[in-house]
Amino acid sequence: MSLVVTGATGHLGRHVVASLLTKGVPADQVVALGRDEERLAGLADLGVTTRKVDYADAEALAAAFAGADRVLLISGSEVGQRLPQHQNVIDAAKAAGVTLLAYTSIPHADTSGIALAAEHAATEKAILASGLPHTFLRNSWYLENYTDQLATYAAHGVVGAAGDGRVSAATRADFAEAAAAALLLEQPKPVYELGGAAFSLKELAATVGEVLDKDVTYTDLPADELTKVLVGAGLPEQFAAVLADADLGLGRGELYVEPTDLEELLGRPATSLADALRAAL
Numbered sequence: 103m104s105l106v107v108t109g110a111t112g113h114l115g116r117h118v119v120a121s122l123l124t125k126g127v128p129a130d131q132v133v134a135l136g137r138d139e140e141r142l143a144g145l146a147d148l149g150v151t152t153r154k155v156d157y158a159d160a161e162a163l164a165a166a167f168a169g170a171d172r173v174l175l176i177s178g179s180e181v182g183q184r185l186p187q188h189q190n191v192i193d194a195a196k197a198a199g200v201t202l203l204a205y206t207s208i209p210h211a212d213t214s215g216i217a218l219a220a221e222h223a224a225t226e227k228a229i230l231a232s233g234l235p236h237t238f239l240r241n242s243w244y245l246e247n248y249t250d251q252l253a254t255y256a257a258h259g260v261v262g263a264a265g266d267g268r269v270s271a272a273t274r275a276d277f278a279e280a281a282a283a284a285l286l287l288e289q290p291k292p293v294y295e296l297g298g299a300a301f302s303l304k305e306l307a308a309t310v311g312e313v314l315d316k317d318v319t320y321t322d323l324p325a326d327e328l329t330k331v332l333v334g335a336g337l338p339e340q341f342a343a344v345l346a347d348a349d350l351g352l353g354r355g356e357l358y359v360e361p362t363d364l365e366e367l368l369g370r371p372a373t374s375l376a377d378a379l380r381a382a383l
């Protein structure tokens with residue numbers, strides 16, 4: 103069975119390729135797509151087939167999907183460009199007659215009010231319209247969104263605009279292992295709402311404090327204030343506003359999911375926040 107992973111050069115995609123190999127998929131049955139030549143070379147060293155493909159290049163996509171049985175479309179990182187890019191992937195997958203198109207989405211994509219969810223909802227709709235057998239892997243936030251900020255938390259505490267909302271974050275490695283598992287199931291569910299044990303940003307601050315053995319506070323701000331803080335920390339204004347908007351969605355519970363779907367695919371509980379923070383230290 104030939105399995106194609108798009109975005110394989112990214113953080114999540116590299117974990118997916120590794121998980122497929124760990125699960126015993128022969129390397130010559132895995133095709134890894136991306137643009138970055140250095141990271142493609144690293145993937146080729148694992149024995150998988152690599153193809154340099156831009157989502158804008160319909161011909162290259164068609165060539166990469168020739169003979170493919172199943173495709174994992176990892177959502178693109180160019181926010182605002184993603185729907186036409188994803189549509190090209192869907193069209194190529196349809197033309198190649200793949201038997202499953204898996205797509206990494208966002209929790210509750212069809213109802214979420216988070217601005218980032220709009221392209222995911224539109225992509226899901228396009229996949230449904232294609233008629234392709236599909237599975238939507240609706241990943242909640244990466245734990246790395248938080249664990250990568252340990253030094254900032256130690257210096258300034260945690261700031262956010264999420265109130266008491268809880269986020270079902272999980273590590274990229276866990277989401278990737280789940281994606282690999284879904285790709286290998288004979289008949290994956292059409293929708294998986296995926297996330298780990300949920301925590302509020304106040305609980306995040308408390309857990310960071312435990313791990314660092316110091317007092318770490320959570321400061322809840324209005325979204326426009328949070329945007330200013332993030333801009334002050336060096337983020338571009340548009341991106342800062344997108345993150346603040348996502349925090350409001352977190353506050354509304356839109357990044358909360360039950361841990362059951364992720365546990366079902368992993369066959370174990372997801373890595374906890376505390377363990378991920380300790381590993382990041």
Ligand SMILES: NC(=O)c1ccc[n+]([C@@H]2O[C@H](COP(=O)([O-])OP(=O)(O)OC[C@H]3O[C@@H](n4cnc5c(N)ncnc54)[C@H](OP(=O)(O)O)[C@@H]3O)[C@@H](O)[C@H]2O)c1
Nearest residue numbers: 109111112113114136137138156157177178179242243244
């Ligand atoms: N759940 C979350 O917390 C969260 C956070 C951030 C992002 N995301 C979403 O999850 C996706 C995967 O996360 P990640 O951490 O692996 O992101 P990442 O490291 O930025 O990887 C993005 C991947 O998409 C590929 N890509 C982007 N634009 C492309 C294009 N025009 N044509 C072909 N390939 C393209 C990149 O290829 P090259 O690097 O080779 O160019 C890379 O392989 C992101 O793209 C984003 O949609 C989710």
